[in-house]
Amino acid sequence: MQILSKYEVPKAKESTFGCQLMDERDDGLVYEWDGIESDEFVSDLKALTSEYFGTIAKEKSLSNITEATKATLARWALVMTLMISFFGTLPLYIHGNWIFIVLTPVLAWLTIANYWHDATHFALSSDWKVNAFMPYLLPLLSSPSVWYHQHTIGHHAYTNIGHKDPDLAHAPQLMREHKSIRWRSTHSNQAHFLRILLVWSIASGIGLNILSDMRSVVKLTYNNAVPCMQRSRSNLAAHLFGRLFYISVAYVWPFFVFPLWKALIWSFVPNAIFSMCFMLNSQINHMVGPCIDASSKNFYKHQIVTAQNFGNDSRLCYYFSGGLNYQIEHHLFPTINHCHLPALAPGVKRICQKHGVPYNVVSGYKEALVAHLAHTVEMAVRP
Template sequence: MEPIRVHFPGSGAFHLELKRRVAEYFEGVQISPRDAAWMYLKSAILLSWTVSAYLLLITNSLAWWLTPIAAICLAVGMAGIGVSVQHDANHGGYSRNRWVNRLFGCCLDVMGGSSYIWYWKHNIVHHTYTNISGIDVDVDIEPFLRLAPTQPLLRYHKYQYIYIWFIYGLLPANWHFYADYRDLVNSDIGGMPIPRPSRLVLIATLFGKLFFYGWSLILPLILYPTLPVLGLYLLTTFTLGTVLTTTFQLAHCLEETEVHVATTESNSVEAGWAEHQVRTTANFAPRNRFLTWYLGGLNYQIEHHLFPKVCHVHYPAISPIVEATCKDFGIPYQIHPTFRDALSSHVRWLYRMGRLEPVPVTELVPSA
């Protein structure tokens, strides 16, 4: 199958000016965009939280009725690591030291994912072709969900705004047992070919999977009855998937963000890459300090997409710079003031996508 190709014009005035202003900010305050002390402290807190919850479960230190609460605490800790620690590290935004990034990036492998697949699926495909249906796998979850106007409309999609939360919760189990292996074998993500891993990377990826199976299932199954172990696994992974997927979807699958469509023909985007990121992304709850801390700054998703190699602890500071630059260039900068506002917009978008109501869509322009 011929891969879909999409072309962006070269860096325009907006992108160049934006980079200049943000670089000027870091020079002015004389701090590094990475290796933030607060990030290392935060990592220690989240890792301690997660390990403590696991030890409480594996050592049977709690009354039986408290074990589901501990499993949820384990999931919440893992989600915090996912959106903060491994996310920054696998983007290269945690440290200037490549091996520090690699070390903390392996947290994803310990949690049952694959940092190798994540790099290509998230860093390359999603961050380059954001909200382009036909390439960005985050908006191509067919046939279960319809997240773009050009995708086939099936009868049961009218209920997707209700059942989608069940689909979101199954995401980690899909990573653990199917999707990562499929992508490794096919060497293809969203119609975009990815290189086959080297022997060392493949061994490291499979070792990460085995290590995850060991601590999450094999050891508990040796120590405890099967049904409680499987039940706690499902509770933990379902909670983890709900938190992770909702966080990412509230930034892109909304009424206000643009959706583009790619075809098998060669396509080009009229807006430059940076402008495309702003138009397909939205921030939410910027004044909620707890969410900003816990979600790894992903409520400042516009800043993250524009500067993925900047540690997320700096997003609140550079956000006014990005917003002002967007205003100067006439580019809409979307913000939902609260988490509830963003969630409501997401649900309304799901509701509309599940019906035949016409929705505006930006088609890519065929290249000459």
């Protein structure tokens, strides 16, 4: 509490720009923390993780159990292999080799999925400096500082809670994925294939990296859900420089080396492929029927009922998602590296069955995507 108090947001409802920092609405959900330490469900989860990581810490003679929760040597080897592979393709990609217009962005996604997300959850290493540095090595998904606000603070604390989870309101003019978003006539055809293809193509590059980022800087709030820190002048200058650098390497450079027709292709297609990889592996985890309206006043149960696993028996799903296919376990234990989640999942499922907590899991990408699209169709109908 002493640490948290240093970062507490002032209670003033207005920022210096006159913008509301946080929506007062919470859809009626307030977590109940009293007595949670003695809750049998929570105690079983603690026992599961303590036994698993205690064994690892003892076998590897680690100084504390926290070290056991981070990336293993095998995980680091995977990360380094993917990173070397991605950077190795850049010379041919920059020279305009057509094969790499697909291969390079896919490798970029695989690299980021298997290390970047973990680092921003402090789950890559027990050394905070490693976790802080690594996301800035390849900030293609988002600015790390903005991602901390949007994802680590906002989404994980208030998963699928209207007016609190920023992921429910990324582009309310284009897509309505939750009942807290006011229905607009533009939502009536949101489930059209070309509409979804376009939105998914620009979601990461244009949406997260530019539009949402700049709004958070100006309004000091992310999607009107998460208050953002007031940046110092030097921090703001560094942040804006980083965004300009991203725009340059993602969109601008092809126009200096290729003919206009090829520059347009090289500027759009790789970013669209990367963005669609991200959207495929993020929308199917929470934006589905069983999860979207689920809730619990028990924080841990809430993390379970609002998440969906997919393809837990598939190596393709595991590596292509970077372990995001174990979304339930990730939301329960966000600071634990994804490489440990397959081993924890059977125990979590067993505990859920014991206590009557719904454990949402589907067979793979196809079933998960069909469920998400069905939800998108449902949300397109005027209430």
